[in-house]
Amino acid sequence: MPRALELGIQIGTLAPGPTNSILDVPGVGVGHATLIRDETPPPHGRGIARTGVTVVDFGGDHWANPLPLGGAVLNGAGECTGLLTAHEWGLLETPIFLTSTMQLGRVYDAACELLLEEQPGIIDDVVIPVVAECDDSFLSFSGRMQVSKDDVAEALAAARASASTPEAAAEGGVGAGAGMSCFGWKGGVGTSSRRVGNYLVGVLLLTNFGQADRLTVAGVQVGRSLVPPSPTAPPGGSCIGIVATNAPIDHHGCERLARRIGLGLGRSGSTAHHSSGEIFLGVATGLRSPRGLRPSGSGLGGVELDPFFEAVIDASEEAVLNSLFSATTTVGTSGHVSHALPLDDLLALLARK
Numbered sequence: 001m002p003r004a005l006e007l008g009i010q011i012g013t014l015a016p017g018p019t020n021s022i023l024d025v026p027g028v029g030v031g032h033a034t035l036i037r038d039e040t041p042p043p044h045g046r047g048i049a050r051t052g053v054t055v056v057d058f059g060g061d062h063w064a065n066p067l068p069l070g071g072a073v074l075n076g077a078g079e080c081t082g083l084l085t086a087h088e089w090g091l092l093e094t095p096i097f098l099t100s101t102m103q104l105g106r107v108y109d110a111a112c113e114l115l116l117e118e119q120p121g122i123i124d125d126v127v128i129p130v131v132a133e134c135d136d137s138f139l140s141f142s143g144r145m146q147v148s149k150d151d152v153a154e155a156l157a158a159a160r161a162s163a164s165t166p167e168a169a170a171e172g173g174v175g176a177g178a179g180m181s182c183f184g185w186k187g188g189v190g191t192s193s194r195r196v197g198n199y200l201v202g203v204l205l206l207t208n209f210g211q212a213d214r215l216t217v218a219g220v221q222v223g224r225s226l227v228p229p230s231p232t233a234p235p236g237g238s239c240i241g242i243v244a245t246n247a248p249i250d251h252h253g254c255e256r257l258a259r260r261i262g263l264g265l266g267r268s269g270s271t272a273h274h275s276s277g278e279i280f281l282g283v284a285t286g287l288r289s290p291r292g293l294r295p296s297g298s299g300l301g302g303v304e305l306d307p308f309f310e311a312v313i314d315a316s317e318e319a320v321l322n323s324l325f326s327a328t329t330t331v332g333t334s335g336h337v338s339h340a341l342p343l344d345d346l347l348a349l350l351a352r353k
Contacts, residue, residue: 004321007347009218012314017193021169022202023162024193025244027059027285031158032175033151047141048333053107053151054098054175054189056204056242057159058283063119064291066091070255070282074262078238078277081108082130090251092283094129095156098176098206098240100136103147107131110152132240132279134208136179138233139332172326176206179332182323183223183269184212184232186330186338190323194311199247201311207323208237209276214269217321222349223269230337236275239265243312248286248299258282260309264316
């Protein structure tokens with residue numbers, strides 16, 4: 001499926017990285033496990049599943065060499081495990097796991113088991129995986145747990161493999177994005193990147209928010225003219241955003257980067273509804289240090305972060321579009337349908353502006 005830039009839609013002035021995705025940040029990998037299941041309703045089956053797991057891995061040993069991490073919450077009707085620890089310590093000690101609301105516990109348990117198996121030394125301590133969620137119950141039956149440890153292991157292994165062979169990251173209805181809807185259309189996973197001098201900034205979003213008539217593309221309010229052909233998902237389904245960079249930025253700077261994801265969502269038409277969880281995470285690999293030691297060298301701060309803010313906002317806006325443009329029409333539980341955004345109609349609207 002074409003992405004925004006391939007369709008001639010350019011957001012901002014900064015150049016993207018080679019794949020225009022979060023994979024452009026050295027060491028970062030993204031993996032998915034997608035669950036498409038059509039079973040009978042309980043008690044004889046698990047119902048219809050359109051869900052999954054997405055993992056963002058930052059390379060190396062997160063436990064032995066944690067990374068600066070900062071978080072920001074635009075609207076808090078959602079969950080992200082490990083966020084309190086991140087606020088306290090400013091460190092990321094695990095990959096980041098994304099899934100649907102009702103699968104969060106399953107993914108958390110599986111992540112703990114997988115990380116303990118890899119790091120026997122953690123048994124003398126504790127590990128708190130970072131797991132974040134959005135609600136996909138419009139398309140996926142939430143009355144049964146759908147995700148298994150094997151699914152989490154599959155996504156984690158795929159994330160680590162993708163870092164060594166970076167290509168454009170899979171987007172749309174994959175992994176955790178399988179059951180997500182955005183602005184009344186099919187959403188899911190979207191990503192984009194920007195260059196800032198010698199550094200790279202990448203954003204990955206799990207998009208599950210917004211009302212159809214507010215969709216805005218490159219400043220044009222196309223949502224007023226594009227009407228979904230059937231009832232749509234509620235606008236408050238949440239968005240998880242991750243920004244990664246290889247720049248030397250500390251915990252506080254990462255928090256400031258994460259907060260700017262919300263400005264990119266606002267450009268696309270988001271108003272962060274009452275029942276939506278807009279939760280953002282910022283990770284920097286440039287000040288990584290051994291566990292228990294303070295990073296050596298000085299980090300970027302103050303006005304030096306201004307071009308990074310610009311990069312985050314533009315990449316976030318474009319990541320929303322890529323999540324929509326890459327998604328395909330999906331039929332889910334209770335006959336609900338989340339339609340693919342009609343790109344020909346969208347381009348015709350943009351051409352008239």
